Amino acid sequence: MGEPQVVDFDHHSREFLDDRHAHWARMRQCPVAYSPNHGGFWVVSGHEAVTRVSRDGETFSSLYRPGAPDGIDYHGIAGVPRAKGIPPAGIAEVEGPLHQALRRVINPFMLPPAVAELKPFMEDLTNWFIDRKIESGHMDLVLDLTNPVPAVVTMRIIGLAGESWEHYAKLFHGTVAYRPGSPEYQQAIGRVPEIVSELLDEAKARRRSPRDDLLTRLVEVEVDGRRLDDQEISAVLWNLVGGGLDTTTSLTSLALHHLGGHPEKRQRLIDHPELMVPATEEFLRYFSVNETLTRTVTQDVELGGQQLKRGDVVLISWLSANHDEAEFDRPGEVVLDRSPNRHLAFGVGAHRCIGMHLARTMFQIVASAVLRRLPDYRIDEQATRFYEGNPMLAGVVSMPATFTPGPLEGPAERPF
Ligand code: HEM
Structure with a gap:
């Protein structure tokens, strides 16, 4: 192993954001490389190397804990540089027994039997939102449909009031859709502490009057003989609301x-x-809406012919791994029946997405309903706005469309 492979890589630069695929394709020439930008970090872009990093959580930690007693500044998963003003992700950025205990508490709400039980509700919800617009012949496919459905479902799973979906969705989309420093971003970030304290108030209410919901399970769970503290509870709720609201949309x-x-x-x-x-699976692979995350190296290790040191920060790109020519034939094409498809869009290893079954089912319900009820939809490309300036998440802010009007079909009463 010689000198580290140094590259001038900056995923926040305009050039990168304007043409991510070309930049990632160049990076994959050397799937593990070092960038001196933003304080210095390793960039891991190949499918094999990304898989190895995410499977080995002991060496590549997800923990967020600056100035830990072992001398390491654990960087967490939230980007290089770490996004400012965003609370820690209470599930994704913890490790060990706490992480395992949280997964045990949350899994019963997310595994296939729970998702199957929620299916009729998700179908009603989808049809109800489509009904609001179908007779008019036009709707914003994001604002009127793909945004509200996952948000209301997430509210129900956590145990929050369904009608509060918009309140949370506005804030969460604001923190991911705009370039850091822009007025929209600053406005959203400024409101984060207030929303976190509202979430915590909901949890505290369950301490007084328990219900049969995830919030109650969270305030009651014991890890190593103690209950979770307020900070841990708000971080878990932030993680769940964020995970549930943004990615499936x-x-x-x-x-x-x-x-x-x-x-x-x-x-x-x-x-x-x-x-x-x-x-x-193919849309999950192709878009990899959660594009990148980070890890901290806990011990000196060799990866892809490079020598990484204890304390180093690593950026892993699910997007790049999912477009790696060494793993996928014609990676730049959407092949509807692609098989095999070993994509990493939900991550892999101990932190693999806990909401993946829910996400798949929600996607299928909403996409199938659109194809069945609005089969000739035409998107107004001029008016469509994509997320800009966020190398961690991709998405769409607004996407107006027109179609041949159709009949009502959903429940007469609002289902939430
Ligand atoms: C298309 C939809 C989704 C995508 C692409 C996605 C992607 C991911 C990825 C890549 C991870 C791995 C993080 C890591 O390795 O550090 C993850 C974890 C996570 N996701 Fe998702 N996600 C989706 C939907 C959801 C939904 C619907 C929820 C919740 C309702 C959710 C909640 C979470 C949580 C809580 C974690 C942390 C799990 C852990 O650290 O143990 N996600 N997700």
């Missing part, structure tokens, strides 16, 4: 956008609904 919006521009693929999915299952 983005996946569904980007997939509908793609199908809007590829009528032959749209028709194929309409004619062959059974393709929706492999197509879900």
Whole structure:
């Protein structure tokens, strides 16, 4: 092993943000490389190396704990530089027994049986939101559909009032959709402490009057003989609300956008609904809406021919891994029935996405309903606005569309 492979890589630069795929393709020439920007960090872009890093949580820690007693500044998962003003992710940025205990508490709300139970509600919800617009012949596919459905479902799972979805969604989308420093971003970040304290108040109310919901389980769980403190509870809620509100919305919006521009693929999915299952995996791979995350190196280690040191920060790119030519044939194409498809869009290892079953089902319900009820939707490309300036998350802010009006079909009463 010689000198480290140094590259001038800056994922916050305009050039990168304007053409991510070209930049990642260049980075994959050396799938583990060092960038001196933003204080210095390793960039891991190949499928094999990203898989190895995320499977080995002991060496590549997700922990957020600056100035830990062992002398390491644990950087957490939230970007290089770490996003300012965003609370720690209470599940994704803890390790060991606390992490395992939290997964045990949350899993019963997220595993396939719980998702199957929620399915009729998700279908009603989707049809109800489509009904609000279907007779008019136009709707904003993001603001009127892909945004509210996952948000209301997340509220229900956590045990929050369904009608509060917009309140939380506005704030969360504001923190991820805009470039750090922009007025929209600053406004959203400024409101984070208030929202976190509201979430905590909800949890505290369950301490006084327990219910049969995730919030109650969270305030009651014991780890190593103690209950979670307020900070831990708010961090878990932040993580769940953030995970639930943003990513599925983005996946569904980007997939509908793609199908809007590829009528032959749209028709194929309409004619062959059974393709929706492999197509879900393909859209997950292709868009990798959670594009990058970070880890901290806990002990000197060799990776991809490079020597990483204890305390180093590592940026892993799910997006790049999912477009690695060494793993995928024609990675730049959406192949609806791609098989095999070993994508890493939900991560891999101990921190693999806890909401993945829910996300897949929600995506399929919403996308199938659009294809069935608004099969000829036409997107107003001029008015469509994508997330800008965030190398961690991709998504769509707003996507107006028109279509042939259709009949009402959902429940007469609001289902939440
Ligand atoms: C398309 C949808 C989604 C994508 C692409 C996605 C992506 C990811 C990824 C890549 C991770 C791994 C993080 C890591 O390794 O550090 C993750 C973890 C996580 N996701 Fe998702 N996610 C999605 C939907 C959801 C939903 C619907 C929820 C909750 C309702 C959720 C909640 C979480 C949580 C709590 C974690 C942390 C798990 C842990 O650290 O043990 N996600 N997600």
